[in-house]
Every structure is written in C-alpha cells, then in structure tokens.
Amino acid sequence: MSAYQNEMKAVAALKEAAGNGWSAINPEYAARMRIQNRFKTGLDIAKYTAAIMRKDMAEYDADSSAYTQSLGCWHGFIGQQKLISIKKHLKTTNKRYLYLSGWMVAALRSEFGPLPDQSMHEKTSVAALIEELYTFLRQADARELDLLFTALDDARAAGDKAKEAEIQAQIDNFETHVVPIIADIDAGFGNAEATYLLAKKMIEAGACCIQIENQVSDEKQCGHQDGKVTVPHAEFLAKINAVRYAFLELGVDDGVIVARTDSLGAGLTKQIAVTNEPGDLGDQYNSFLDGDYITSADDIENGDVVIKANGKLLKPKRLASGLFQFRPGTGEDRVVLDCITSLQNGADLLWIETEKPHVGQIANMVNRIREVVPNAKLVYNNSPSFNWTLNFRQQVFDDWVAQGKDVSAYDRNNLMSVEYDGTDLCNEADERIRTFQKDASREAGIFHHLITLPTYHTAALSTDNLAKGYFAEEGMLAYVKGVQRQEIRQGIACVKHQNMAGSDIGDNHKEYFAGEAALKAGGKDNTMNQFG
DSSP states (O other): OOHHHHHHHHHHHHHHHHGGGGTTOOHHHHHHHHHHTOOOSHHHHHHHHHHHHHHHHHHHHHOTTOOEEEEEOSSHHHHHHHHHHHHHHHSOOTTEEEEEOHHHHHHHSOTTOSOOSSSOSOTHHHHHHHHHHHHHHHHHHHHHHHHHHHHHHHHHHHTOHHHHHHHHHHHHTOOOSOOOEEEEOTTOSSSHHHHHHHHHHHHHHTOSEEEEEOBOGGGOOOTTSSOOEEOOHHHHHHHHHHHHHHHHHTTOTTOEEEEEEOTTTOOEESSOOOOSSTTSHHHHHHTTBOEEEESSGGGOOTTOOOEEETTEEEEEOBOTTSOEEBOTTOHHHHHHHHHHHHHTTTOOEEEEOOSSOOHHHHHHHHHHHHTTSTTOOEEEEOOTTSOHHHHHHHHHHHHHHHTTOOOTTOOGGGTTSGGGTTSHHHHHHHHHHHTHHHHHHHHSOEEEEEESSHHHHHHHHHHHHHHHHHTTTTTHHHHIIIIIHHHHHHTOGGGSHHHHTTHHHHHHHHHHHHGGGOOOSOSTTOGGGGGO
C-alpha cells in the first residue's frame, strides 16, 4: 500500500472515530495535504538530508566519479527554481545540493545593506535564509504534487484507468525538492559558545551540514581577499566541538561538519599558541612563526615577545597591528596540519581555500593529508573570484611550453583577449574547464563541488540584458523576446507566475474547505490560461 493510500486510510479512521462532527472532511483531501507537507519541522529536514550526505560520502569513497555539486543561492525562490530546473532536465536531485554563502548573506540579506564578507551581518540572517530556502523547496513539493492531484482527478473524471494508474505511480514515487544545504557559519561569529548557539539555530532551520573556517572571528575576511588571520588549532577545534554538540543535542546524530582552512593565503595570526611540551599542537603552530632567534636579553626590545620554539628562543615578528606573521612559504604545510588536525578532531569534510583552480596544486595537499587520513575528502569552492578563462589558458600555455610546443602566436599576459577565442590553446583550456570537476574529484579528493556566488552574477547579468533593451528602443520587445518568449519555448514553469506562487493550491484548498461555495481565482477569466 502506498503512502498516499496509507494516509487516506489513517484519516478515514480518524473521521470515523470523530463521528458526525467530521462529516465534511474528505479523507483523500486530508491525505493530499499531508503528502504535500512531508517535512513538519526543520529538524525533520536536517535528519533526512544528513542521511543523504552520509550515503553520498560513502558512495564517493567507493567511486570518485560519484561526486556531488551545488550552486549558492541567496533567496528561497532562487533555490526553489534551481531544484525545479534540476528535476525537469536531469529527472533526479540525486547528489545535487544547495550552498548557503556567507558572502551572499552579507552582500544581499543584511539589514545594514550590502556589506563585505567580514562577518558584520546579523548572525540570525544565516538561519533565517536556511528556513526560507526550505520553505520554498517544500512549496515546490506542494505545487508539483497539486498538479499531479489535479491530473489524477481529470483522469478519473474521464474514466481513463491507465492514465489514472500512471499518475498514481508518479505520486507514489514522488521525489522531493528538499536536498542538503551546506551552510556557511563563517568563523563562528564569536567564541565557541556563540558558535554553538548559532549552530543550533541553523540546525533547527534545517541545516544538516555546517561549514566553519579557522580565521579569527572578529578579523574575518573573504577567502579570496588579503589580510586573513588564522587562530591556533585549539581554538578552532573548540568550535568544531561546539557544532558537534549542537547536532547531538538536537538529535541530528550524523550531522556533517566541514572544516575550512584559509592558511594557504593567510600569513598572519592574532595569537601565539599555548604549548606545554615540544612537538605538541601549539608548538607545531608556533614553529611556523616568522622571527629571529636570539641568544641574549640584549636582543630584546621594549614590548618584544619571546617564546621557546625548536629548542631555541624565538622573537616573533609582530606588526604594528599587534598581529604576528608566519614565515613566507609555509602556507601549504600549515594547510596540511590544519586539515589532518581537523579530521582527527571531529570534522567530516575539508575545505581548502586556494588562490587558483589548479588540480595539481590541490592534489599535492590532499595526497599529503591522505597519508595520515586515507579517506580525507574536500568540499571545493569553484569560485567566481577566479578568472577561470585566464587561469586555464595560462595553465595550457605553461604546459605547452614544458612540452616544447610552439606558443609564439600567444601572449601569455594577454590571453583573455577575444582574438584568442576559438584557437587551439583556448579550446583546450575550455575543455579542461569543462572536465575540471571530474578531474579534481578523481585526482584531488574533491567530494563536493560548489559555486559560491553564481546566482548573484546571473541576477546581475539577466537584469542588465533586460534593462539595456527595455529602457532603449526595444521597449516591451526586450521583455517579450528576451524573457517571456524564452520562458514559453524552454518550458519555464514561472511563466505561469500565479501558479508558481500557489494560486492553484489555494483554489483547491478553498474547494476542500467550502465545496461548491468556494470562490476560485483560476476561472476562465484568469489570464494565466493564455499560457496553456
């Protein structure tokens, strides 16, 4: 018996027990409403999606071609349309997630207005966006099922048993639009207690996966900007523990933690780590500090700090800001130590923020990590902060030089020029971009590929294209030709925007509640009928 039939049977039993007072209740209508609202709370969603991520991680461990993907979304509607599109074109949401970017929350969702990615936005806006995304995804479920219920009623009215059975099978095998969200908690918005409190809110909103970075919370910078400052491992591990306790408290026992390291691009630390004996974690952190070894108190100036490191007295270099700097060239070693330490202390996945998308560079670090933790795997930011075209054209140029190929027709510093479009070098670069995710998942341990800010850029691009025509000579044709006609031709559901917003669901509910007395919006005079 299907879930749909089980729900009808359950409501019918309730109706019978309730007696005549429930005479107007139709068990099938109630069953439809239950099926349309599968997830009653955010915790239901978090538990469901955590299980999906754990399954996907195990499948990736067995086969690296089974990697996962997501796109960053800054509004519930954007996330909803992405999942509707995935189901339409790819027929399944399997291994497709959503990403919630702290950058986009800061830039687009703060009550302060647009802000840089420096953890200055309201921390509650992160959890609020998670809840909003899942509200829209649940509404996508309700809308699609409502269309199926209407089709089921039409098939019954026509006496078409075969069509009725076909639609009933679609209802019984319905795949939800609700998928995992990897949610950015930045550097935790304060101390470990603050991190725990915010993590709870995010999990209660539906987050099964929380990404946290090892920057100083009140000095946080975007991963692709300068001035990043890391914290000693003990402080970061306390925040990982805080997130894990939040998951456990709320019963999401298999919640996923992504530990992000910015050490590759971060040359500064705010603190000298506490160390109790040579070789401990604090001592290893301090061993990367830049400074001068001294042999006499005469080498110490007023205000200098001196520590014992590597068996000698080290006077770390301290900037006017009070920050200490690491030795140049230690970034990769610090990344490897960060990653191993995080995985050995509760993290499930890694995020290494790099300055360019280079499979070889990522693989070099991952291979070192896997010498200690064999199943280490990454979430990787396929960032819009990279100039992908230029990066890959230069990578091909350099490879060709190493292979002894003639590159005299190309200027390496000017490879973005449109004159090179369509050349052999640029075609090979495009092919490497196309296969980057497959290659990196196979060779560099990347389990999940995401683009942090894609819908920020697509919104800007599409708006620019409409505005330049609409406010000029094209006028209304700019909208009709560039938007509405494309919606019709490509089968974009939003062309019927009243339906997308829930008008037909509301009409059906009115009929459930009031029967023939219901005043519906979807009659013959509804202009949405023009779209078939």
